[in-house]
Amino acid sequence: MALKMVKGSIDRMFDKNLQDLVRGIRNHKEDEAKYISQCIDEIKQELKQDNIAVKANAVCKLTYLQMLGYDISWAAFNIIEVMSASKFTFKRIGYLAASQCFHEGTDVIMLTTNQIRKDLSSPSQYDTGVALTGLSCFVTPDLARDLANDIMTLMSHTKPYIRKKAVLIMYKVFLKYPESLRPAFPRLKEKLEDPDPGVQSAAVNVICELARRNPKNYLSLAPLFFKLMTSSTNNWVLIKIIKLFGALTPLEPRLGKKLIEPLTNLIHSTSAMSLLYECVNTVIAVLISLSSGMPNHSASIQLCVQKLRILIEDSDQNLKYLGLLAMSKILRTHPKSVQAHKDLVLQCLDDKDESIRLRALDLLYGMVSKKNLMEIVKKLMTHVDKAEGTTYRDELLTKIIDICSQSNYQHITNFEWYISILVELTRLEGTRHGHLIAAQMLDVAIRVKAIRRFAVSQMSALLDSAHLVASSTQRSGICEVLYAAAWICGEFSEHLQEPQQTLEAMLRPKVTTLPGHIQAVYVQNVVKLYAAILQQKEQAADAQAAQEVTQLLVERLPQFVQSADLEAQERASCILQLVKHVQKLQARDVPVAEEVSALFAGELNPVAPKAQKKVPVPEGLDLDAWINEPLSDSESEDEKPKAIFHDEEPRHAKQRPPEADEQELARRREARKQEQANNPFYIKSSPSPQKRYQDAPGVDHIPVVQIDLSVPLKVPGMPMSDQYVKLEEERRHRQRLEKDKRKRKKRERERRGARRHTSLHTESDEDITPAQRVDIVTEEMPENALPSDEDDKDPNDPYRALDIDLDKPLADSEKLPVQKHRDTETSKSPERQDVTVVEKKSKKPKKKEKKQKEKEREKKKKKEAEKGVDLDFWLSTTPPAATPAPLPPGFLQEEPGVNAAVTAPKEEPRGEEQDAGEDAEQDLEKPSEQKKKKHKKDKGERSKDKKRPKKRAPPREGDAEPVQNGALREEPLPPMSSYSLLAENSYIKMTYDVQGSLQKDSQVTVSMVLENQSSSFLKNMELNVLDSLNARLARPEGSSVHDGVPVPFQLPPGISNEAQFVFTIQSIVTAQKLKGTLSFIAKNDEGSTHEKLDFKLHFTCTSYLVTTPCYSDAFAKLLESGDLSMSSVKVDGISMSFQNLLAKICFHHHFSVVERVDSCASMYSRSIQGHHVCLLVKKGEKSVSVDGKCSDSTLLSNVLEEMKETLAKC
């Protein structure tokens, strides 16, 4: 042994350590990759050695390589080995590596649970610390659930070093395992007043982070934080708390009123810029939350803006940046006070620092008006040209669009100008925002009817030069604009000057290089154009030309039929057939134009994005009810393929519904018009632009500017938006003159722009009239749409799970799971565990508990009510002006109240006999002193039996297993129990189960459930086994092979409990039996007797197998490797369904399903000594055949024999 160690350490000296590796890499600049792959080979060799120091060194090097971008997940198991080293040096290396490369997908992570638990309870604070640090990086929901209780205990550790780490990591635990929040919260709250400032601030940190996500649950802590805020002198804590208040105030305006005074005082007094900045931020939040009724608020706002101006004018760029950032928050509610500083913002737009320019851009949003919009956008456009980075340019682009489109295009006076801006933006190379531009083009064209003619002319020009757009930037998103262009040209083809030319442009062969969804739109709109042309030609009685167009389509459409995109292909072939049909008709001189254009009759109206969701469910319609009862075996239907066109533009929804019959359509349209006419909020859209001019005589008064004057009828090539600026100025000048004239004549015509959706004009804005008569159609919403603001919540938000009411008293079902013995037989059955989980979810408070707790609950309600009053009371009292308020005694009392409420339900006696349903709760722990006491008692018991901790280790695997196997089950299965009867007499019944664990290759754990069937009290139980050569009972150190092992508990009448014994096994390839005896003293009223019960322990080969998941590719490799021996069995007369059969094999024989195809499945398991066992299970009519492959033939044949027995019972 010693020799080995010496040898190891000498060997190790010449291994490369981290420094050598780094040096080597630096010396191999030219062939770094080669050198590193060589090093990785060496590391693989090192990992194979037994010496933990060598392994640790290897893992340390791997961690370095990971930083350089090498995947080291293959060494995950070795990392766990190093984590479990006893020396801190190695442990730290292991945990560091784990924290760098483990994540939720790492499958071996489940092996770490016990190791981490051991380290958490280690006597050395650094072992604990390093485990906590590591865990914080790779905690998974499983780990969080299993370790929550251990970590919670650490929150009251004697060392502040551990306490603060434990407090901090709780946040991660909450995120992964939200159920732990309620039980742990009282203790977390205690830590707010921890004597150690580090722990205190960690607690503030965690609570602030929680409150930021779900503020309303933490309102009741406001008084406590207020106290901390006024008493703390630690700027860090202050900043945190002030930030927290910023999150709380929107929910409770009274809190804001209370805060504003101390905060303004802080702003005036503090010299620390960071604190000042956060104070200003929170004051802003307060002011936003308050309605602007109070007079002194404008003073506060002024103060904030003033302070921010100082920050912005500071030479320190950091302060300038933050000033702008805060300013943009004020902008949302108090735009006027910010607008006063426009000069400053515009100045910042020219700053050399990009971050600052971006912030200034944000502010611009609120600074624009009708007057300066063109000017500002012009400035931005010059920035766009100058910008180098695409990020900044993209940001500019979105900002331009944001600014222009804000509040329903409120500031745009000339839409021609806007369209040309959009067209100019399409010339940007490499922008990601093509779809944004496209969406704007569509939106404007659809909603501003007057602009359609112009838009169409621009779009056809764009289509004409599509090669410019598409070719230069194939990969970028700019070609999205062609989508909009094609659609606009098609839909509004009546405005096209030269439809034929556009049609040809859209049918160019180059088009097929565009992305699929754009091609699809092209195809669709080609037909619209075609319909328009046909109409035109037929009216002109030019049959020849009409046939030529048809011919063109027949020739060119096939290129789309060959498109790689399904949608384009489908539409193209559909339309091709249609056109061919038309061609036939044309040949017979039948007029077809009418019918073809009927395909596209009707107006499209914009629909609000949420409209569909808002359609109310009609009364009496139950959407969850089955229309037809589902078929019993419908598993395949669960996995419907994802919609192929899912990613495509949602705009397809706007395409008209399938040709409903014409009359019906007309009827509906009529009805809708009627509806709209009666709806005062609906801004009417008239059926067609031409018609509108005739219909609305009043419109004439509105000065429609002579478009013909300013814009040439047809714009050759791309327009320049700049010209509009000049034109606009002239126009406005003219208008002013005109208006002056008119003013004198008529006063009552001043209501212009009244059709606008919003009318938030500044006075100067009133003077500017839009160039086009703008009729902005609002989006349609279904009738009786239910107003709801829940639409915006993201269901996938991880923080949503933490939205938990913390003031509610704890229910029993909410205690944290704790690792302990399985007390009852039933808890082992996976079936039942599954059930309990479901139950717990569906209805938390159980009926039984309900009754017991009703009284308590009433009390609690009262307390809660009191507490509510307290908060109200606290909020209603205003603090003395200057100094921080000493808190009213009222709310301080709330705390003991809460604590009492929390501890109350724990008093419930812990019934030893429990329903199956409550077993899960048995595993839960009580988070208080109550529990500690219990622990102590347990410890007392345990100290009798030193072996105990060892025996506790394995059960986790057992727990993981049912989940996995349970997932396979879809139909009800008879309850299964892996426990089998061992022996029974009038006093006691013994059942047992054997479990192996991958970590101990020669040990199995026998879990024995002892049930007292008599009316006597059983004590001094002792178990003894006659060891064989192959199998031995692990006895406490120092005892001989003939001594028994005491059972660590006593059994009152009718009670059952479980004990675990470890056996050491040499060879696992054959099954074996061990004879044993349980001796005990039975004590009743008449006296006590010494009793004995003999039994035979049966170790099947199955019990040496451990459920191990295996991926199909690894499985295939394993089978290919060829060093497995093969054997097979066949069992006839089986009626059980295949599904249940597999579940049975999984459960009883510890296999996992690798893959399943119809009635054939491959399964995998692994023995504790590392034998691979692979199965192929096939089900015939009435028989099942099992082919097995295993690295040991004896083991295989034994396992198969056992399996045969199980199957025969089916």
Add this chain to the structure above:
Amino acid sequence: MLRAPAWSCFRFPPRRPRPGPALSKPCPAAPGGARARACAGGGGWGRIASEIPRRGSRARPRPGPQLPPGRPGSAMIKAILIFNNHGKPRLSKFYQPYSEDTQQQIIRETFHLVSKRDENVCNFLEGGLLIGGSDNKLIYRHYATLYFVFCVDSSESELGILDLIQVFVETLDKCFENVCELDLIFHVDKVHNILAEMVMGGMVLETNMNEIVTQIDAQNKLEKSEAGLAGAPARAVSAVKNMNLPEIPRNINIGDISIKVPNLPSFK
């Protein structure tokens, strides 16, 4: 180079100006001895320490309440990156899981964003595309040859994080005694350990430098005591290696010692 930040509210517990070498004498471009040779391989070795604006030497003390030592930071840090002027990573710590490839991309992107900025622009940067998008911010500092970049989410106190970086670098300086890039290159594990005492799972754990240094020292002591006798030869060899002797042939087989020793249980 770097101004003493005028906004900083965070103070260390009162202490005398440090008589350390970094303060008292100008740093030579390359230190002597083994380290100098090691440097020859390339990479910068400018003293980071000389770039640290010293708090002790700050001109005017601020009025206001004396701060207690415990200073928590803010909550969610997404990643901490250190790379040099050429974009070579010296430390990467991600508090959200990313694949190795993505991590490298993030480092490259971050370097690209940060390195093209002038010296006298602000230390905040809208996050890159890869890491978190709009909610996140990059807060960085540039010391000599190294960039220290923290990627944090929008809830952070920006000035606080800037200060945290400062604490980090000063702690490194204290633990490595006059830190330079080479220390980070060759002892990245130690840097990780120091960082682990400051930031845990993306949340700030401790910001008091003295406390951090105390814990690190205690852990080092523990490590040394564990190495004990067995560690001595290894240390000797590593010292010899550091002298850059010609490569010692590895794989020396000492006899045929192959006594079968039962496997040590690996999970204890």
